[in-house]
Amino acid sequence: MxxxxxxxxxxxxxxxxxxxxxxxxxxxxxxxxxxxxxxxxxxxxxxxxxxxxxxxxxxxxxxxxxxxxxxxxxxxxxxxxxxxxxxxxxxxxxxxxxxxxxxxxxxxxxxxxxxxTSIQVSNNDIEEPQHEEEDMPTWLKVFTKIDEWMTSMFSGSVDLxxxxxxxxxxxxxxxxxxxxxxxxxxxxxxxxxxxxxxxxxxxxxxDLSKDDEILKAYRQWKQTFGNKFVKVNDILQLLSSDAKTMDENKLRDLLFQKRILSTLINIEEQERLKKINQDEL
Missing domain, CATH: 3.40.30.10 (Glutaredoxin)
Structure with missing residues (x-):
């Protein structure tokens, strides 16, 4: 810098x-x-x-x-x-x-x-024997510096x-x-x-101990539909027909709702696959 x-x-x-x-x-x-x-x-x-x-x-x-x-x-x-x-x-x-x-x-x-932080840096517990720098020839000093730089860059690269x-x-x-x-x-x-x-x-x-306004609105919103896939399809059709003329906040809100539905569907699918794997064991 x-x-x-x-x-x-x-x-x-x-x-x-x-x-x-x-x-x-x-x-x-x-x-x-x-x-x-x-x-x-x-x-x-x-x-x-x-x-x-x-x-x-x-x-x-x-x-x-x-x-x-x-x-x-x-x-x-x-x-x-x-x-x-x-x-x-x-x-x-x-x-x-x-x-x-x-x-x-x-x-x-x-x-x-x-x-x-999910990244774990690999550490090498085995230390190489060290040479006294003043006893090293110039070519070996240069080689050692390059080797140290390369090691610092690539050590643990699989994890990083x-x-x-x-x-x-x-x-x-x-x-x-x-x-x-x-x-x-x-x-x-x-x-x-x-x-x-x-x-x-x-x-x-x-969690009924939490009743802030956004949570109340979310719970009420979920009660307005039954099938998540049908709701996603309704949103996609609305976006397809009206997105170009839609108010910016309305458009962003619909995309947000679609994102929640996609997340919920993915969670349910993961739980379904997990149950199948458990039943097979």
């Missing part, structure tokens, strides 16, 4: 996973040194890393759910959230999934915080090369301008809030 940039350049995989699994949001730039579009993006990304290091989350949260507008909603974040900026040179990490999954560069990815974080991340698509990227971050924060809200609603649906 320099005074003109707060971007952290990833040099080892462990640094990447430590960055994306902390309590901040992380904007990641994947690039190569030979890519002309990557070179154009660099000053924009550097400037943003200085100007947008903190955002007031209340400005970007959706408020309309289940055809109702809420003033008070469950809180999953601090009011002000920090944004970290990191860049990944895919000429170095091209053989790893964090880069292999992209068809071209540059790519911008926005990764929300993860409360539990994990892209399960994509389940909570957002890929930027569009014109790579500062206003568009900022809008993308704000929209992604709202979508991430919806993800956490869905988890909250499903987890506390039957």
């Amino acid at each position: 320099s005074k003109d940039s707060n971007v952290k350049e990833v040099r080892v995989l462990q640094d990447f996973y430590e960055s994306i699994n902390n309590n901040n949001y992380t904007l990641v730039k994947y690039y190569t040194t030979w890519c002309s579009h990557c070179k154009k993006l660099k000053p924009i990304f550097d400037t943003m890393s200085i100007e947008y290091t903190e955002l007031n989350i209340n400005e970007y949260l959706p408020r309309t759910f289940f055809d109702k507008t809420f003033d008070d909603l469950p809180t999953f974040f601090d009011e002000h959230i920090n944004i970290d900026y990191i860049s990944v040179e895919c000429e170095i990490f091209g053989s790893f999934e964090i880069c292999k999954r992209w068809p071209g560069y540059p790519v911008i990815e926005f990764i929300p915080p993860n409360t539990q 090369d994990d892209v399960s974080f994509v389940e909570r991340s957002f890929e930027f698509k569009g014109s790579r301008t500062e206003p568009r990227i900022k809008d993308f971050m704000e929209e992604s924060i709202g979508k991430d809030y919806e993800r956490l809200l869905i988890d909250y609603l499903i987890a506390h649906e039957d």
Whole structure:
């Protein structure tokens, strides 16, 4: 990082996973040194890393759910959230999934915080015998430094090369301008809030000790339909016919409802498969 940039350049995989699994949001730039579009993006990304290091989350949260507008909603974040900026040179990490999954560069990815780090770094308990550096010939010193660097980069790579974080991340698509990227971050924060809200609603649906307004609305909404697949189909038909003329809040709310239904259907399917496996044992 320099005074003109707060971007952290990833040099080892462990640094990447430590960055994306902390309590901040992380904007990641994947690039190569030979890519002309990557070179154009660099000053924009550097400037943003200085100007947008903190955002007031209340400005970007959706408020309309289940055809109702809420003033008070469950809180999953601090009011002000920090944004970290990191860049990944895919000429170095091209053989790893964090880069292999992209068809071209540059790519911008926005990764929300993860409360539990699933990555376990492998540790080698066997230490190699050490040479006294002053007794080593120059060629061996150079070789040793290179070997140490390679080891630090690839040690534990099987454990580290994990892209399960994509389940909570957002890929930027569009014109790579500062206003568009900022809008993308704000929209992604709202979508991430919806993800956490869905988890909250499903987890506390039957918890009668919790009776906040959004939970009441969710319970009432579920009583308005019987078959989840039919409800999903109704939403899809409505989106197909009216999405272009629909109010923005209404459109987002319908997509949110479809997302909840998809989650509920997936949960039921997992439980069904689990029961089948148990019966076969």
